[in-house]
Amino acid sequence: MKLASYHNNTRDGQLMMVSRDLGRICDASDIAPTLQQALDDWDNVEPKLQQRYDALNDGTVLSQIFEPERCHSPLPRAYQWADGSAYVNHVELVRRARGAEMPESFWTDPLMYQGGSDDFIAPRADIVLPSEEHGIDFEAEVAVVTGDVPMGVTEEKAAGNIRLLMLVNDVSLRGLIPQELAKGFGFFQSKPASSFSPVAVTPDELGDCWQDNKLHLPLLTTYNGKLFGRPNAGKDMTFNFAQLIAHAAKTRHLKAGAIIGSGTVSNKQGTDFGSAIADGGAGYSCIAEVRMIETIRDGRPSTEFMKFGDTVRIEMLDASGRSIFGAIEQKVRRFEAEAP
């Protein structure tokens, strides 16, 4: 199934169902008014949604043309957003760029940060931020949405708790990260609101590409109209989504609608320095990684972070070249605070 939330002047939007080819959309709010409410009562709601989805794909239910610009993030706000860092290659590069060793334990103990989830950005809305000086970056990722997950869940059981997948732009303020992490309490101001793909999909939609709790497809990032990255999200993912969920649930329950992110998708590409798209490589899912490679190679970074007016597009295509989740497509814009 493919689900979306249309703007309807409420905080949580209206639950909609999108056809497999993303061509058509129909209302599903009579089954559950919002996606959160569907997730809250998934066992009851899921069969009804499935029936509607079949009818939508068969063309036997009233539908409209799908307009992604009318979408909220599938969950416009959520009760839990925890982001892993499963592509350890990315983490190793960060460390190497600043001349630090990465602890061996990072290969066995996932990094994960607690994100803010009260105000996600819509997939086609501008990223509105106060200052370019903060070092604005995108991070292209994959995320899952869980059902209720009990504390201490095993990896095997966690796999069965994955309800939906989405793409993420985990917007980061690189200039604020060093001071903030030095304080010892993790990210806060350096991780402003994230955005998610227009459409959330159930794992069965992904066919063979969903294996070992990883999504084996290239994640396409286009920066200012130019392809910037196409690393395969199934490759070099040290911790799969079931492992990330089990890590998150070690000392707590996770409740329906919890979002668990993969971290920036990154492929090792057989070289110490990765390889840009222009060099025939898989490219990157964030600017920071290019800058790290430049630093390791040249002694200093040369690619700048995002400026106001810059655009980023994040998408994933199936084997036949069709968009699975719809595209995140955003421009960075200056925030104008209200007059005091």
Place this chain on the structure above:
Amino acid sequence: MKLASYHNNTRDGQLMMVSRDLGRICDASDIAPTLQQALDDWDNVEPKLQQRYDALNDGTVLSQIFEPERCHSPLPRAYQWADGSAYVNHVELVRRARGAEMPESFWTDPLMYQGGSDDFIAPRADIVLPSEEHGIDFEAEVAVVTGDVPMGVTEEKAAGNIRLLMLVNDVSLRGLIPQELAKGFGFFQSKPASSFSPVAVTPDELGDCWQDNKLHLPLLTTYNGKLFGRPNAGKDMTFNFAQLIAHAAKTRHLKAGAIIGSGTVSNKQGTDFGSAIADGGAGYSCIAEVRMIETIRDGRPSTEFMKFGDTVRIEMLDASGRSIFGAIEQKVRRFEAEAP
């Protein structure tokens, strides 16, 4: 006003209104079904709630005896839970106990961590955790619930966004903190679910005790039936709640129902080592602080963390000795994972 959420077999509970003296309770779910929904539409809902509250206190509306054991945390789940560390004395002690200097900037730049908010513990429910080895501790705190707060809000405007106050038990797993913070991404497994007082109150209920965006009353913590702390929450609070909100909103909007915590309440008490209740002092709001003082004084801690079966009670009384928020009253219990 005093608001609570009664268990009603839903995830968010039923919005209830509690009389000023905590003696009586009446339904308010006809005005807004849940506290989150009330906060989502506060400007419209607040006058109706106020009218009901007046009637409840006058005894002109149908009411029952208030039973705090029927309460969820006022927000059983929330979209945002960010916890400051406003009592810098506490932070300085942590550092000193491990022989580290505290950066000067900690007096001007608040520490804040992003907490998980999808599954708060009810104020009279057991704290259920997998292992005593994790170093189970309580942290008695005060928190505010905000309305919609725009990015870049000034301290002055932030003050006007405070809708409610609550008490918190920010349960912490001390044994997991050092390794987790060393990874650089902040708390995750070391900060399991928190619990909140049975009742959330509007600032006007606090009269003169609410000044300068601080709550000037002793916060009482009773550990295994013995008074453990009574530090004044208005004293030694380096950052007030308006400042904490402004810090949280620097690069993001905060949405209605965001919870911002004070961090462990701690008084300096005119000595380098604080002073226990038994010595006539104000005592402490967490076990870790006692252990730090023991470490500084004796070279090693002697007070143990919580064991299964231990109890903690957190409460605040008004000038006439009446409970303002009701008491958080919890026992620590071992979590039994489902059979795999």
